[in-house]
């Protein structure tokens with residue numbers, strides 16, 4: 001009898017082991033999720049679970065998106081935030097499309113030449129590091145505005161999971177622990193950051209519990225007082241103290257005056273599908289639609305994907321769009337962006353006609369003249385779709401990995417270094433190699449130009465694709481290629497996101513491929529056409545949802561280049 005109990009115990013243990021092994025393998029291998037009632041995709045598994053719970057409780061996509069946003073600030077400090085900003089594109093079940101701009105703003109004390117030294121040279125240290133690099137944060141105001149207007153739940157309900165994760169802590173996965181460790185030398189420069197991201201000076205290890213008590217208190221204040229819990233009172237005082245102790249510009253007046261803006265989306269069409277994307281101050285929507293308009297003139301057959309001809313046509317199109325971005329795009333509240341011209345199909349056709357069989361050297365490409373056509377018409381992305389058909393596509397950022405790397409002492413959140421997205425001096429590239437002009441020069445309270453491209457693609461006016469990515473300048477071209485993979489090459493969402501991509505942003509005059517992305521003969525052909533290759537690198541971290549409206553199945557996929565999770569029910 002005893003022997004029988006003993007051997008059964010062993011079998012039970014083996015089964016348990018298999019269960020956990022299989023469960024983990026599952027999580028690691030299966031990246032496409034399916035569901036009928038809702039789907040959440042984000043760059044962090046814990047945040048995805050938070051969003052899914054909200055949907056299961058009966059919340060809509062907006063409730064879940066706001067909950068995911070706050071959760072990411074806790075579980076994914078690499079890019080999730082309350083000290084940064086972002087954009088949200090929304091398609092409501094009643095057919096309305098809208099966008100929320102909660103991008104950071106330049107402080108009132110900002111000046112056009114604030115990042116130039118006495119010789120007039122751009123000093124990227126000032127725009128990328130320290131408190132001078134921080135824009136006035138927009139995330140908390142943006143999330144609360146959106147929840148009030150389009151959500152169904154109370155702030156207390158959607159923010160609570162984030163508070164719990166901060167207060168009780170969570171188990172650090174390998175990627176997060178490694179990422180903290182690799183950034184520790186930067187955090188060390190700021191005692192307030194070192195305190196949070198190291199375990200008394202020792203790097204956190206995989207499997208350890210990571211608690212953020214200060215952040216939990218800040219989130220509690222937001223829960224109790226709404227936006228005032230961040231922009232006024234204790235949190236605001238701590239933020240300003242931190243800024244002032246290191247010589248930055250943000251004041252209480254900046255915080256008082258910060259408001260998110262609801263903007264009309266950028267619209268386009270591509271082979272019968274409708275594109276709904278982010279308008280300026282993001283360049284994403286306009287550049288995406290401009291490129292799709294050019295590419296619509298080509299006809300791609302299924303077996304052309306991955307050929308040198310295909311990548312050539314993509315790369316040339318990208319170059320023209322980035323040349324226009326450099327000249328014409330900036331905050332529309334400060335600069336008259338020629339949106340209609342840039343989005344016009346005729347303007348795109350004029351670009352298409354310039355594309356031949358060879359690479360045009362970047363110096364021969366200039367921004368076009370869209371005005372002629374004017375009359376005609378470290379970042380993270382997450383998506384939510386609910387059973388009623390509400391779709392939300394959000395990209396949010398603190399710019400570099402961990403933003404400025406400065407934690408606001410006592411408040412537990414990281415400050416962004418978004419000021420580097422301005423064009424500090426014509427011809428001086430920012431950290432993404434992007435150039436700009438007067439359209440994106442620094443002015444008090446202006447929003448810095450972004451590349452974030454949260455997008456919803458509609459088919460017969462119903463959501464077909466919800467997509468976005470981080471990746472600085474590469475965001476726009478990543479989103480472009482995932483959309484084309486789905487529409488032109490009929491890939492499922494997993495294939496469309498996994499497929500290798502390329503990037504070309506006009507200047508520097510280089511094409512970028514991913515490691516193992518191109519075969520040597522395709523690479524050789526492109527070199528023969530006149531392309532110079534930059535160093536191979538991973539491009540973007542796309543998160544996407546694709547909906548088959550005919551039978552109501554929702555598919556989700558989180559980019560295997562990262563550690564996110566797509567989950568439906």
Ligand code: DON
Nearest residue numbers: 378379450451452470471472
């Ligand atoms: O708004 C932008 O375009 C940039 N601040 C995005 C930064 C980003 O994607 C960093 N992630 N890799």
